[in-house]
Amino acid sequence: MRIATVGFPLMRRAAPFVLMLLAMPVLGSDNTEGLDECLASARELHDGLPIRWEVENGTGHGFEIEVVATDGRVWKSQCLPAAGKASIVGRGIGIQDYATMSARAKVAEQDARNTVRTYFPGRFIEMVFDMTWRGGATFTYTVITPDDRETSVEVDAASGRIVRSKSRAID
Amino acid sequence: MTKLTIAGVIAVLSMTIGSSYAAEFTPEMNNALQTCLDTALRQHAGVVTQWEMDSRTSVLSIKLDVVASDDVVWSMKCEGGAIVSDERKMGNKNYKMLSSRVKVPETTCRQAAVEEYAGTELNRMQYSLSWKGSPYFTYTFLTSDAREATVDVNAVTGKIDRTYSSRVD
Numbered sequence: 355m356r357i358a359t360v361g362f363p364l365m366r367r368a369a370p371f372v373l374m375l376l377a378m379p380v381l382g383s384d385n386t387e388g389l390d391e392c393l394a395s396a397r398e399l400h401d402g403l404p405i406r407w408e409v410e411n412g413t414g415h416g417f418e419i420e421v422v423a424t425d426g427r428v429w430k431s432q433c434l435p436a437a438g439k440a441s442i443v444g445r446g447i448g449i450q451d452y453a454t455m456s457a458r459a460k461v462a463e464q465d466a467r468n469t470v471r472t473y474f475p476g477r478f479i480e481m482v483f484d485m486t487w488r489g490g491a492t493f494t495y496t497v498i499t500p501d502d503r504e505t506s507v508e509v510d511a512a513s514g515r516i517v518r519s520k521s522r523a524i525d
Numbered sequence: 526m527t528k529l530t531i532a533g534v535i536a537v538l539s540m541t542i543g544s545s546y547a548a549e550f551t552p553e554m555n556n557a558l559q560t561c562l563d564t565a566l567r568q569h570a571g572v573v574t575q576w577e578m579d580s581r582t583s584v585l586s587i588k589l590d591v592v593a594s595d596d597v598v599w600s601m602k603c604e605g606g607a608i609v610s611d612e613r614k615m616g617n618k619n620y621k622m623l624s625s626r627v628k629v630p631e632t633t634c635r636q637a638a639v640e641e642y643a644g645t646e647l648n649r650m651q652y653s654l655s656w657k658g659s660p661y662f663t664y665t666f667l668t669s670d671a672r673e674a675t676v677d678v679n680a681v682t683g684k685i686d687r688t689y690s691s692r693v694d
Binding site: 515523 | 670672674684685686687688689690691692
């Protein structure tokens with residue numbers, strides 16, 4: 355009886371903190387966990403600008419990364435988040451303009467990704483860095499929302515703001 | 526002088542913050558909107574095919590269209606829960622077809638759309654049929670980062686089927 359009277363108010367006070375602690379791993383984890391380490395590892399292999407990444411099967415078991423090296427060559431690599439080490443799987447066709455692309459990407463890709471995560475929470479599928487016909491640059495993300503919609507979100511690589519978004523229910 | 530400058534900056538900031546949050550779609554606005562819709566439907570029983578809300582004025586003003594059960598389309602304006610203008614629009618619409626397609630009430634669909642763009646300004650609703658004949662409530666929002674967003678809520682399932690947003694500036 356004594357335990358109940360003493361313990362209950364304590365439990366009630368501690369409950370929000372316990373809930374917060376329980377929620378932390380849930381809030382912190384998503385299917386891009388380990389991606390930043392993988393991107394860094396891919397850039398160690400060939401210094402340059404990541405122009406594309408894809409989450410394999412949308413599960414986060416592995417990432418496919420494309421980097422435009424400083425000489426304009428496109429390198430494809432794969433990386434397991436558990437290992438955090440990328441390995442080259444091949445070279446893309448053609449040469450890209452690294453100087454222009456890197457100059458246009460004023461916002462860090464990770465920041466753009468966080469903006470997308472705020473407005474469109476869900477599972478990331480891929481990111482593509484692209485130049486627009488006007489000469490600007492965008493990070494385009496594909497996200498699957500919890501209610502099963504495929505969403506495409508374009509983030510301006512100069513300002514970091516969302517320019518456009520589109521979503522459609524997956525049939 | 527410094528105190529005056531600081532006070533001025535605070536005043537301007539509070540006005541800016543106040544005005545940017547004033548347009549946010551709140552539960553109070555939702556209640557006011559619902560009151561207007563109910564009043565309009567009491568005047569002309571039918572189905573509301575569109576409404577447009579102006580929340581930037583001191584009194585919430587809502588323009589809405591109702592297709593009455595006799596297929597006549599009425600355009601109304603509601604302020605403070607009362608209908609202030611009511612006129613007939615040209616042409617007729619098929620009330621029976623429009624009303625029979627809706628399986629989920631507009632209020633439920635509105636809730637789903639508002640949850641998608643929480644904390645933003647809700648401006649418009651339009652009820653329409655897709656080329657396949659599926660009924661949709663399309664809601665238009667203005668987001669805090671200056672994007673105009675549309676949300677298509679399926680009136681049969683109550684789920685969001687499509688969204689689109691793009692910058693307005």
